[in-house]
Amino acid sequence: MKAFSRAASQMFAVLLLLGVCFSPIALTAADLEKGEANYRKCKACHQVADGADLIVKGGRTGPNLFGIVGRAAGSVQGYKYSPDLKEAGERGLVWNEELLVEYVENPKAFLTNYLGKNARSRMSFRMKKSEDIIAYLASFNKLDVTTGEGIDGARPNATDDKALR
Numbered sequence: 600m601k602a603f604s605r606a607a608s609q610m611f612a613v614l615l616l617l618g619v620c621f622s623p624i625a626l627t628a629a630d631l632e633k634g635e636a637n638y639r640k641c642k643a644c645h646q647v648a649d650g651a652d653l654i655v656k657g658g659r660t661g662p663n664l665f666g667i668v669g670r671a672a673g674s675v676q677g678y679k680y681s682p683d684l685k686e687a688g689e690r691g692l693v694w695n696e697e698l699l700v701e702y703v704e705n706p707k708a709f710l711t712n713y714l715g716k717n718a719r720s721r722m723s724f725r726m727k728k729s730e731d732i733i734a735y736l737a738s739f740n741k742l743d744v745t746t747g748e749g750i751d752g753a754r755p756n757a758t759d760d761k762a763l764r
């Protein structure tokens with residue numbers, strides 16, 4: 600019994616390690632579906648549009664989220680960001696999935712932490728555990744490197760500023 604539980608706990612440690620390596624966001628079809636459904640919480644303020652190609656209709660209070668993964672923070676041309684989000688981008692903040700989950704959980708705290716000063720955010724919305732939503736958003740800019748095509752119907756990433764307007 601003792602030997603068994605040691606083996607079990609070793610196995611658990613390995614699984615934990617694997618989990619850490621592949622975290623934070625493992626893409627499954629179910630996650631993407633959940634993310635698509637949950638994205639309605641963001642829709643009131645954000646659209647997803649590849650240039651003139653409107654992928655997900657939404658409000659314009661917040662910036663276009665097309666290509667957000669891999670994009671510099673505060674970089675949509677013509678959108679009026681808060682000075683603090685703009686500054687974070689200018690200081691080199693580039694969004695990845697992990698950072699996006701953290702930001703959405705508490706934009707003000709995220710910026711305060713990043714900038715090392717009491718920051719303000721214009722995004723008043725907060726949400727915990729947005730991994731599925733972020734995975735859904737990431738699906739719009741997954742490129743197959745061999746063909747240059749989007750994977751599974753996803754759109755290629757924006758290549759010029761016009762596509763982010």
Ligand code: HEC
Nearest residue numbers: 640641644660661662672673674680681684720721722724
């Ligand atoms: C009530 C309106 C509102 C809702 C709801 C909202 N946002 Fe925002 N969002 C904003 C505003 C406004 C900004 C600009 C923030 C700033 O300038 O400080 C923003 C900024 C962002 C940014 C930074 C974009 C960039 O270009 O750097 C991300 C990422 C983001 N929102 C994701 C989300 C996600 C994901 C959701 C849903 C879970 C969501 N938002 C829900 C209003 C909203």
